[in-house]
Amino acid sequence: MATPPDTLDKVGAGLDALDVPVEAHKAPMWRRFLKTGVPPIIAFALLLGVWQGLWASALLPEFQLPAPLTVWNELVRSIGTGEAFSILWTSLHRAVFGFIAAVLIATPLGLLIAKVRVVRAAIGSLLTGLQSLPSVAWVPAAILWFGVTPSTIYFVVLMGSVPSIANGLVAGIDQIPPLLPRVGRALGAGRLASARHILLPAALPGYLAGLKQGWAFSWRSLMAAEIIATSPQLGTGLGQYLHNGSSLNDINMVIAAIFLILLVGIGIELMLFRPLERAVLRARGLTGAL
Amino acid sequence: MTATLETTVLSTVDTAVELAGVRKVFGHGNSAVVALDGVDLKVKPGEFVCLLGASGCGKSTLLNIVAGLDGATSGSLQLNTSRPAVMFQEPALMPWLTAARNVELALRFAGVGRLARKRRALELLKLVRLGDVADKRPHELSGGMRQRVALARALASTTVSADGAPALLLMDEPFAALDAITRDVLQSELLRVWETTNTAIIFVTHDVREAVRLGQRVVLLSSRPGRVVREWDVTDSSDAVLNEINTHLREVISGHAS
Numbered sequence: 001m002a003t004p005p006d007t008l009d010k011v012g013a014g015l016d017a018l019d020v021p022v023e024a025h026k027a028p029m030w031r032r033f034l035k036t037g038v039p040p041i042i043a044f045a046l047l048l049g050v051w052q053g054l055w056a057s058a059l060l061p062e063f064q065l066p067a068p069l070t071v072w073n074e075l076v077r078s079i080g081t082g083e084a085f086s087i088l089w090t091s092l093h094r095a096v097f098g099f100i101a102a103v104l105i106a107t108p109l110g111l112l113i114a115k116v117r118v119v120r121a122a123i124g125s126l127l128t129g130l131q132s133l134p135s136v137a138w139v140p141a142a143i144l145w146f147g148v149t150p151s152t153i154y155f156v157v158l159m160g161s162v163p164s165i166a167n168g169l170v171a172g173i174d175q176i177p178p179l180l181p182r183v184g185r186a187l188g189a190g191r192l193a194s195a196r197h198i199l200l201p202a203a204l205p206g207y208l209a210g211l212k213q214g215w216a217f218s219w220r221s222l223m224a225a226e227i228i229a230t231s232p233q234l235g236t237g238l239g240q241y242l243h244n245g246s247s248l249n250d251i252n253m254v255i256a257a258i259f260l261i262l263l264v265g266i267g268i269e270l271m272l273f274r275p276l277e278r279a280v281l282r283a284r285g286l287t288g289a290l
Numbered sequence: 291m292t293a294t295l296e297t298t299v300l301s302t303v304d305t306a307v308e309l310a311g312v313r314k315v316f317g318h319g320n321s322a323v324v325a326l327d328g329v330d331l332k333v334k335p336g337e338f339v340c341l342l343g344a345s346g347c348g349k350s351t352l353l354n355i356v357a358g359l360d361g362a363t364s365g366s367l368q369l370n371t372s373r374p375a376v377m378f379q380e381p382a383l384m385p386w387l388t389a390a391r392n393v394e395l396a397l398r399f400a401g402v403g404r405l406a407r408k409r410r411a412l413e414l415l416k417l418v419r420l421g422d423v424a425d426k427r428p429h430e431l432s433g434g435m436r437q438r439v440a441l442a443r444a445l446a447s448t449t450v451s452a453d454g455a456p457a458l459l460l461m462d463e464p465f466a467a468l469d470a471i472t473r474d475v476l477q478s479e480l481l482r483v484w485e486t487t488n489t490a491i492i493f494v495t496h497d498v499r500e501a502v503r504l505g506q507r508v509v510l511l512s513s514r515p516g517r518v519v520r521e522w523d524v525t526d527s528s529d530a531v532l533n534e535i536n537t538h539l540r541e542v543i544s545g546h547a548s
Contacts, residue, residue, distance in 0.1 A: 012475040016419070019432035179382045186357055186376040187447045188399045197395060201386050284385045285429025 066251050074252040075259065088260065091222060091237035094150070095264075098157030099218045103211065106162045110169030110210075111195075124170070127163050135160035135221035139228045148231040153222065160221030161214040168210010172203030204280055212273045216265070223261060238264075305370060306456050306490045307333040307356060312365035314351050325351045327515035328365070335371070335456035336488045340495060340505035342535065344543045348516030349494040353460050356492065371458040371490065373400075375448035379463045381436035383428040389439045390415060390424040396447035414442040417483060434472035437464060438479065445487060457489040463496070477504060498535050508535060512542050 027035075048068055054060070055067045078084040112119045113127065138159045142152040176199065184198040200207075226239020234240070238261055245253030281287065314326040325348040333339050341349045354360035355367060357376045375396075383392045393411040402410065415424050418438040428436055441464075448457040465473040481504065484491055495501050501508045502524050510519045520538060524531055 008475055008478040011471065012419070012479065015432075015434060015472060015475060019435055177382075179378065179380060180384065182359065183376075183378070183382045184399075185359060187396045187443070188373055193399055197398070198384065201384070204386070280386075283427060285427065 063249060063251055066255065071252050071255045071259070074250075074256045078256065084260065087236055087238055087241050088264070090235050091226065091239065092264065094153060094237065095157065095215075095219050095222045098154050098222065099161060099215055101154070102158050102161040102165055102214055102218060105158065106165035106210075106214065107169060109162070110166035110173075110207075113166065114170045114173035120170075127166055130159070131163040131167055134224075135217065136224040136228070139225055142225075143229055148229045148234065150234065152229050153225045153234070156225040157218045157221045161218035164217050165207075165210045165214035168213060169203060169207045172206020172210070173199060175206055176202040205284070205286070208273075208277055208280055212269075212277070215268060215273070219261075219265060219268075304334055305332050305368075306335040306337070306458055307331070307371065307492070308366075308368040309352075309356070310366045310368075312352070312355060312362045312367065314348065314355065314360075315363045324515040326355075326362075327517050329511075329516060329518055331509065331518065333458075333490050333492060335490050338484055338491045338493065338504060338506045340493045340501035340508045341511060342495060342498060342501045342508055342539065343511035343516065344496060344513050344539065348513075349511055350462050352511075352516065353462050353492065353494050356458075357460050369458070370455065372448055372455045374458040374460050375444035375446075377437075377440055377444045377459065377461045377464045379466050381428070381433075381440040383436055383439055383443070385428050388425045388427055389420060389431065389442075392428070392439055393443045393446050396443050400447065410446065411442075414445050415439070417445070417486070418442045418479065432472075433468055434476055437468065437476060440464070441480070441483065445483070445489070448489065457487065459489045459491045461491060461493045463494055465500070466495070466497075473500075480504065498532060498539060502532050502535065510535065510538055510542065512545075 026032075051068050055065055059065075075084070078087075109127075113124055114120070135156050138156050139152070142155045146152040146155060180198055180202055181194060184194045189197065222237075223239045223242075226234075226237045227243050230240050230243050236244070238257055242254060242257035242261075245251070245257055309329055309331040312326055312329045312331075313324070316323045316325055329348075329352060331339075331352075341352065343349050351360065353376070355362050356369070357374050359376070383389075384395065387395065390408070390411045393414055394407045397407040397410055412421060412424060415421050418441055420435060420438055420442065423431060423435065428439070431439065444459055444461075445457075448459055465476050468476065477500065480491075483489075493501070493504055506523070506525050508522045508524050510521070511517065512519045519542060522531055522535060
């Protein structure tokens with residue numbers, strides 16, 4: 001009323017100019033590497049140093065604590081003969097297939113639990129309970145049901161990862177601000193359109209956290225299953241390799257196997273989940289943890 | 291200047307929204323709360339009506355009923371408009387979508403094709419003077435800018451109807467969470483948009499000054515239960531009307547002191 005409109009327009013333009021986000025300039029490549037790449041390398045080097053020192057002090061006999069170099073030689077040998085790749089492939093393809101199957105089962109399951117009250121009341125807490133049950137506990141039963149076959153291994157992997165993924169999705173959906181689906185309804189979204197364009201994307205951070213945990217659970221369940229359920233027809237995976245090392249009293253093999261198991265875990269995290277998570281969180285302005 | 295409207299003189303032909311005897315009760319039995327009790331309201335196409343009232347007068351409930359987000363317990367609602375668009379106190383933009391995609395979302399739900407969607411979204415963003423930040427995400431925008439994106443999205447959802455039915459925009463205290471200067475700017479922005487788009491607007495507020503500045507007509511609701519107390523034509527707003535409405539609002543509120 002009191003202020004003429006063209007003055008207000010100017011004020012508005014001024015506000016906008018002040019409000020336009022300032023682009024943060026990116027640090028150069030080497031500086032970013034210095035910040036994120038160097039600390040883990042130093043930590044690893046320190047760990048190796050402590051190990052070498054312990055070995056040199058000869059507190060433990062050689063068959064319990066080998067020198068880092070002999071473990072390295074065992075790794076180089078198994079890589080050189082191609083054994084490492086076949087072992088990794090056997091385990092990895094089982095884990096990946098198991099994980100994909102788990103995602104396909106857990107996603108509709110999670111949606112059902114999150115959106116249908118009766119289903120949540122019926123099996124919600126069971127699913128949470130299953131998450132805390134170590135999946136190794138399923139190995140004896142699975143062997144009795146399926147024998148020492150791939151089915152046993154896949155069963156154990158599924159029991160390990162399905163609860164995590166489903167629970168992650170449920171948590172993701174529960175944390176959606178109620179205003180967003182309301183806006184969807186006001187904009188004319190039907191149930192299906194709302195699920196696809198609002199619920200699922202809004203639940204994505206929680207779902208992704210569930211996927212990440214589900215992968216970790218499927219990988220460790222697989223290792224447990226492979227260590228316990230060994231038979232020639234199953235081929236040699238990382239778990240069998242580890243088991244063989246223990247049977248042969250070969251500590252080099254055991255540590256090399258543990259190293260490979262860790263390597264896969266870290267590799268998948270760094271190459272798949274970390275970039276995915278970053279992209280999802282950055283798009284929402286949740287950059288605090290990055 | 292100060293005139294109470296005769297609502298009955300409006301014929302149904304030039305009515306965008308007609309509420310008759312709308313009643314809304316929450317809960318059952320002894321704990322039941324009557325939020326709205328026999329509300330009659332008519333809005334003409336292109337008219338700007340402000341619903342004014344203190345807390346608990348059911349103004350948001352009334353808006354939700356018109357929006358179709360909530361059903362009335364009894365009474366009738368007639369809409370001669372395209373799908374009503376709603377704007378809330380919070381912008382409620384999808385945080386994972388850019389400003390342009392947020393506007394496009396409304397058009398997507400209405401079944402508009404991809405290219406037409408892109409063009410229309412940019413048009414609407416330009417209308418609220420945000421053409422330059424179309425590819426920014428909500429967290430990169432200020433509160434005022436976000437609310438303008440929400441306005442563009444609301445306009446997108448109400449102006450797509452093919453049959454040329456008049457548009458209707460429902461606003462639930464959309465500027466209440468903004469600072470004074472931004473609110474001032476956005477109010478003039480809204481008036482400009484209203485004049486260019488000829489959209490009927492029902493604007494809920496508890497701020498008398500805002501209601502008088504924006505609306506052509508101010509409707510005062512009483513609290514618990516919500517009823518229409520009085521209406522003012524405020525096209526030629528003056529301080530006298532402002533004071534009169536203020537006095538009535540105070541009366542309504544002090545009636546609840548026990």
